[in-house]
Amino acid sequence: xxxxxxxxxxxxxxxxxxxxxxxxxxxxxxxxxxxxxxxxxxxxxxxxxxxxxxxxxxxxxxxxxxxxxxxxxxxxxxxxxxxxxxxxxxxxxxxxxxxxxxxxxxxxxxxxxxxxxxxxxxxxxxxxxxxxxxxxxxxxxxxxxxxxxxxxxxxxxxxxxxxxxxxxxxxxxxxxxxxxxxxxxxxxxxxxxxxxxxxxxxxxxxxxxxxxxxxxxxxxxxxxxxxxxxxxxxxxxxxxxxxxxxxxxxxxxxxxxxxxxxxxxxxxxxxxxxxxxxxxxxxxxxxxxxxxxxxxxxxxxxxxxxxxxxxxxxxxxxxxxxxxxxxxxxxxxxxxxxxxxxxxxxxxxxxxxxxxxxxxxxxxxxxxxxxxxxxxxxxxxxxxxxxxxxxxxxxxxxxxxxxxxxxxxx
Numbered sequence: 561x562x563x564x565x566x567x568x569x570x571x572x573x574x575x576x577x578x579x580x581x582x583x584x585x586x587x588x589x590x591x592x593x594x595x596x597x598x599x600x601x602x603x604x605x606x607x608x609x610x611x612x613x614x615x616x617x618x619x620x621x622x623x624x625x626x627x628x629x630x631x632x633x634x635x636x637x638x639x640x641x642x643x644x645x646x647x648x649x650x651x652x653x654x655x656x657x658x659x660x661x662x663x664x665x666x667x668x669x670x671x672x673x674x675x676x677x678x679x680x681x682x683x684x685x686x687x688x689x690x691x692x693x694x695x696x697x698x699x700x701x702x703x704x705x706x707x708x709x710x711x712x713x714x715x716x717x718x719x720x721x722x723x724x725x726x727x728x729x730x731x732x733x734x735x736x737x738x739x740x741x742x743x744x745x746x747x748x749x750x751x752x753x754x755x756x757x758x759x760x761x762x763x764x765x766x767x768x769x770x771x772x773x774x775x776x777x778x779x780x781x782x783x784x785x786x787x788x789x790x791x792x793x794x795x796x797x798x799x800x801x802x803x804x805x806x807x808x809x810x811x812x813x814x815x816x817x818x819x820x821x822x823x824x825x826x827x828x829x830x831x832x833x834x835x836x837x838x839x840x841x842x843x844x845x846x847x848x849x850x851x852x853x854x855x856x857x858x859x860x861x862x863x864x865x866x867x868x869x870x871x872x873x874x875x876x877x878x879x880x881x882x883x884x885x886x887x888x889x890x891x892x893x894x895x896x897x898x899x900x901x902x903x904x905x906x907x908x909x910x911x912x913x914x915x916x917x918x919x920x921x922x923x924x925x926x927x928x929x930x931x932x933x934x935x936x937x938x939x940x941x942x943x944x945x946x947x948x949x950x951x952x953x954x955x956x957x958x959x960x961x962x963x964x965x966x967x968x969x970x
Contacts, residue, residue: 609872637664690936749900779809
């Protein structure tokens with residue numbers, strides 16, 4: 561008799577965005593003439609930068625000639641992309657990351673879940689609340705939690721993020737082994753200062769813990785006082801893994817490319833206290849389970865770091881931040897408190913109402929799709945997330961509708 565992984569049965573039957581899609585589809589079926597504007601899921605809408613498209617076309621042409629054809633590439637990524645990332649992303653901020661500490665992958669979502677392969681099942685995991693659901697659900701599947709009771713999984717340490725602490729979690733009052741942090745944050749849009757990150761690095765080093773730092777939205781940081789990488793903080797190379805993505809800066813959500821940084825100084829431990837290189841463990845895992853990102857896609861990613869690519873990516877992120885500014889100004893004019901939208905494409909809005917009820921209200925009355933905060937955890941209740949990923953025309957129209965609806969009924 562084949563046995564299943566019963567830990568998966570602990571999960572809710574529906575993924576957050578699947579439930580949103582179900583409700584939207586039902587509404588569209590019942591109201592076929594009502595045009596919906598989607599500001600919920602964090603998917604980009606603008607075309608790939610021209611530099612990336614040109615590089616992709618050229619690489620595909622290379623694949624059509626025997627002399628330049630590429631078969632299996634290195635699981636860790638081609639040297640030309642790893643070198644470009646190290647030089648462009650980490651050298652300017654003095655992070656001291658070498659190309660061989662960078663692992664190319666097909667997405668940060670995959671990496672933040674797959675990284676758990678190299679850690680023991682019985683470790684103590686700390687997860688923010690509200691939380692990007694992948695952090696939570698991948699640990700449930702891996703057997704690191706107890707049952708789901710009263711809105712939370714037993715066995716996890718939840719780091720509460722709320723209006724009182726500016727949506728930046730406080731240090732836990734217990735020892736933990738694996739810590740998830742995300743800045744700029746998804747879903748709240750909050751950013752952490754150097755001093756705040758330094759406190760987390762010190763905590764991790766004191767507890768011989770590891771921070772999984774999701775920096776997928778760092779390209780949206782405009783405040784010079786907000787660090788782009790956790791490796792700008794002293795001691796971080798001994799305490800943190802950083803995840804980056806080309807999805808939200810260069811629009812790679814449909815063609816998939818990301819990378820994970822694991823410094824050689826980072827150590828994990830056996831039950832008897834012997835230290836081992838986390839870098840070597842991940843390299844071994846990838847060699848066994850991953851065949852690498854395709855050559856054309858890596859060429860497209862490398863084009864991000866050309867002169868033209870840099871300008872085009874900056875224009876793209878500026879565009880989405882312009883959308884975010886329009887949304888934030890509208891929401892604040894309507895009298896709601898919100899976080900994000902300045903160094904992030906997400907806005908976290910405090911409604912003080914049931915978040916799924918508010919979701920249904922905006923859908924039915926304004927035809928605008930948001931994301932209910934409760935889908936990210938108990939601390940998300942009373943909030944919604946609005947994404948700036950859409951056309952300018954759609955964002956302006958959505959805000960016109962919200963003014964009419966919330967100004968009248970909010």
